[in-house]
Amino acid sequence: MIISVASGKGGTGKTLVATSLALSLKERDKVQLLDCDVEEPNDYIFLKPAFTRSEVASIPVPEVNEEKCTHCGKCAEVCAYNAIAVMKQKVLVFPELCHGCGACGYLCPEKAISEEAKEIGVVESGSSDGIGFVHGKLAVGEVMAPPVIRQVKEHTSREGTVIIDVSPGTSCPVVEAVKDSDFCLLVTEPTPFGLNDLVLAVETVRELNIPCGIVLNRAGVGDGKVEEYCRKENVPIMLTIPLNTEIASFYSRGVPLVEGMPQWKASFLGLSDKIREIVNERSSDTER
Amino acid sequence: MKEVVILSGKGGTGKTSIVGSFAALAQKKVLADCDVDAADLHLLLNPSITEENEFWSGQVAVIDDEECTQCGLCQDVCRFDAIKDFRVDPVPCEGCGFCSHICPVEAITMKESLSGHWFISDTKYGHLVHARLGIAQENSGKLVALVRQQAKRIAERDGLTYIISDGPPGIGCPVISSLSGANLALLVTEPTLSGIHDLERVRGVCHHFGIPALVCINKYDLNEDNTHQIENYCLNQGVEVAARVPFDNAVTEAIVRGLPVVEYSPGRATQEIESLWQHVTCALEQ
Numbered sequence: 204m205i206i207s208v209a210s211g212k213g214g215t216g217k218t219l220v221a222t223s224l225a226l227s228l229k230e231r232d233k234v235q236l237l238d239c240d241v242e243e244p245n246d247y248i249f250l251k252p253a254f255t256r257s258e259v260a261s262i263p264v265p266e267v268n269e270e271k272c273t274h275c276g277k278c279a280e281v282c283a284y285n286a287i288a289v290m291k292q293k294v295l296v297f298p299e300l301c302h303g304c305g306a307c308g309y310l311c312p313e314k315a316i317s318e319e320a321k322e323i324g325v326v327e328s329g330s331s332d333g334i335g336f337v338h339g340k341l342a343v344g345e346v347m348a349p350p351v352i353r354q355v356k357e358h359t360s361r362e363g364t365v366i367i368d369v370s371p372g373t374s375c376p377v378v379e380a381v382k383d384s385d386f387c388l389l390v391t392e393p394t395p396f397g398l399n400d401l402v403l404a405v406e407t408v409r410e411l412n413i414p415c416g417i418v419l420n421r422a423g424v425g426d427g428k429v430e431e432y433c434r435k436e437n438v439p440i441m442l443t444i445p446l447n448t449e450i451a452s453f454y455s456r457g458v459p460l461v462e463g464m465p466q467w468k469a470s471f472l473g474l475s476d477k478i479r480e481i482v483n484e485r486s487s488d489t490e491r
Numbered sequence: 492m493k494e495v496v497i498l499s500g501k502g503g504t505g506k507t508s509i510v511g512s513f514a515a516l517a518q519k520k521v522l523a524d525c526d527v528d529a530a531d532l533h534l535l536l537n538p539s540i541t542e543e544n545e546f547w548s549g550q551v552a553v554i555d556d557e558e559c560t561q562c563g564l565c566q567d568v569c570r571f572d573a574i575k576d577f578r579v580d581p582v583p584c585e586g587c588g589f590c591s592h593i594c595p596v597e598a599i600t601m602k603e604s605l606s607g608h609w610f611i612s613d614t615k616y617g618h619l620v621h622a623r624l625g626i627a628q629e630n631s632g633k634l635v636a637l638v639r640q641q642a643k644r645i646a647e648r649d650g651l652t653y654i655i656s657d658g659p660p661g662i663g664c665p666v667i668s669s670l671s672g673a674n675l676a677l678l679v680t681e682p683t684l685s686g687i688h689d690l691e692r693v694r695g696v697c698h699h700f701g702i703p704a705l706v707c708i709n710k711y712d713l714n715e716d717n718t719h720q721i722e723n724y725c726l727n728q729g730v731e732v733a734a735r736v737p738f739d740n741a742v743t744e745a746i747v748r749g750l751p752v753v754e755y756s757p758g759r760a761t762q763e764i765e766s767l768w769q770h771v772t773c774a775l776e777q
Contacts, residue, residue: 211529213660242661243500243692245685260602283550283588287690304587325567335557336593343695346632346664369503371660374624374631394746396507400529406626409580424743455714457684 206478207364207384209408211400213371215390216420218445219454220250223461227331227471233363236331236337240370241324241351247338248457252331260339261320261349262303267294271315278316279309299346316424318463324351328358335360339441348376356380363474371400373407381408385414385482388441388474394425398432405438414481416441418474439481442474492646493775494639495675496525498697500689502660504681505709508742509764511535511659511751514616516768520653522614523642524621525669527607527634530655535751538612538619546609546622546637548630550586550601552579558598565590565599582627604746606630608636618645619709632668635659639669653775662696670696675774676704677733677767682717690721694730704730705774707767711735733774734767736760 208221217240225236238246239473260431265278265287276289286300287307298321308316323345328337339355341348348370356379359365371381387408391397401417408415416439419429423446444450444460453463461468497506497513510532514522524532554565554575559577572582581604591599606629609622620642622634642654658675659665670676676697680690682739690706697704708726711718718735725732739760745752753761 210502212531213499213529215503242663242666243685243689245501245688248684250686260559281588283586302587304584304585304589305568306587306592309568309589310592322703343662343692344667344699346667348661348663372526372529372631374665375627375629376663377528378627382582391709394743395534395744395749396531399531399534403529403626406762409642410627426747451713454685455681455683455717 204479204482205359205367205384206397207367207369207381207387208390209369209377209381209387209404210371210390211275211404212391212397215392215397216351216418217368217390218245218249219460220390220418221366222246222459224471224475225334226459226461227368227468228364228475233360235335235363235365236368237355237365237367239355240368241339241341241348241354241355242370244338244340246368247336250331250334250336250458251335252329254327254329256328258326259320259322260324260326260354261322262301262347262350263305263318264301264303264321265296265307265316265322267296268317269294270314271313274383275312278279278311281306281310282368283347303350323347326351326354349379352376373403377407378411381413382411384413386478387413389415389419390418390420391429392421392425393419393427393429395428397425398429402432403431405436414485416478416481418442418444420444421446422424441477442470492651492654493674494656495677495771495775496656496658496669496673497677497679498658498666498670498693499660499679500662500693501680501686504679505742506679507531507535507657508746508752509679509707510655512548512753512764513655513749513768515753517653517655519651520617520655521642521645522617522619523638523654523656524619525635525638525656525665526659527622527624527631527638527665528659530621530623533619533621534749535746536614536616536619537749538614540610540612542611544609545605546607546634547603548606549604550588551581551584551604552588552590552599553602554579555598555600556598560596562595564593564595568593585629590692607634608683609634611641614758620645624726626740632664635665635668647680647713649693662692666693666696667700670702671700673702677707678701678704679707680721681709682711682714683719684717687717687721687724691724694728703774705733706730706772707734707736709736710738712737734763736763745758
């Protein structure tokens with residue numbers, strides 16, 4: 204089962220939920236945590252994994268063999284991203300615009316274009332106290348997070364529970380990380396900002412046809428509008444975490460909630476049971 | 492005309508509350524919300540939209556069922572796994588057009604896709620340019636660039652002094668798009684280990700693109716050890732800590748009331764944010 208943890212608004216507690224869910228579940232299931240927030244990966248701060256493997260994350264970008272090139276201009280014509288410009292005597296490649304689709308190389312009549320790997324980040328894997336751990340890091344100055352996320356997800360385990368920590372927002376990195384999940388947990392807080400971004404996040408996971416539920420964090424601040432919205436839209440609130448200085452203090456020091464306050468383990472196990480119930484119900488519905 | 496963009500790396504550190512307050516404090520400015528996939532600034536500024544525009548960007552492949560011979564070549568070449576059973580899934584399709592170029596019976600066309608909307612609004616604090624990326628859409632970087640371009644146009648037209656931009660979280664495409672060519676980045680962080688880690692990454696991006704940066708430590712009193720760690724990091728990097736904003740319930744209360752905190756309460760957070768804006772204007776004049 205793959206559970207992704209997303210949010211819309213940043214800073215609502217995705218990392219707290221993803222790490223505590225993984226730590227609670229590992230006692231009864233095989234667990235893997237994939238940190239797909241490759242722009243700002245934070246899970247490793249909490250789980251302190253021992254990394255055993257590091258691989259370069261890259262995208263294929265064109266390399267033009269000037270000896271074979273006749274400057275016909277076909278590559279520039281087919282490139283949808285203006286990543287190649289053909290001059291009279293020279294071809295210019297702009298790797299930062301390239302999406303690595305491969306059209307230019309395939310369509311070059313002279314077979315003058317090969318591909319080289321452009322490094323855009325790193326994917327590190329290892330384990331933390333029985334939890335399989337993989338994360339990606341987009342290199343500073345690079346723009347394209349989705350290929351790094353794809354490379355992290357290539358490590359997805361086929362057994363047990365896989366937890367995916369997602370970046371904030373609703374655009375392409377979020378879609379890349381969340382797609383193919385069996386369930387998406389949306390972490391929010393009861394403020395107008397939390398609600399505004401939750402609505403967008405719910406629309407996004409619905410677009411992907413993935414069932415979702417809410418973790419309401421810092422309950423006690425703000426207002427009751429998130430609960431109102433969830434009732435109206437029939438989105439279940441599956442766990443409520445109160446605003447609490449002790450919880451905030453553990454978080455600030457990089458201590459997972461269920462390690463600092465083990466009494467929370469039961470709540471996270473309960474959360475996982477509820478998710479499993481919804482996922483099983485849905486799969487038996489599709490079978491019927 | 493000077494442009495300051497407020498960034499943080501980590502989400503939820505208080506960027507929007509700071510920008511909303513700057514909106515109330517600054518004279519002669521235009522506001523730009525560059526967080527186009529989860530925009531929140533409008534919730535503090537109560538804008539009335541005066542201009543709404545469609546954002547057409549990128550393309551999506553469409554297969555004509557009647558022409559398609561189901562040869563499968565398009566599925567083989569697509570690197571984004573966007574074609575299954577001779578149908579294009581518009582969500583993963585990156586609009587590269589590879590499939591349309593190689594289809595032997597020309598059954599695939601590329602259609603422009605509506606990727607979002609952008610708006611110019613009036614607020615009691617001045618004009619606001621903001622946008623809404625479509626659900627699960629790409630090209631947030633281009634939409635951010637468009638928002639900044641419009642803000643600049645308004646600033647030039649009206650002879651304004653400042654462009655104040657609320658940036659997105661992270662360090663990738665939309666962040667770089669909101670940062671390039673700006674005069675100053677204000678990095679809002681919080682005293683948590685995650686906040687420190689993410690500050691270092693976003694500061695790295697500013698350094699990479701040669702944009703000067705100032706740091707604001709928000710809720711600094713939640714963990715003073717971590718605050719010292721941030722101050723040491725900034726000292727070593729030669730980055731000025733321009734403000735230490737204390738934790739103050741008034742900040743959340745102001746959000747609930749839809750107001751910038753400086754207009755809601757004269758408390759501790761407000762005083763520090765007022766002094767922060769003075770710092771920012773000085774830095775912009777340098």
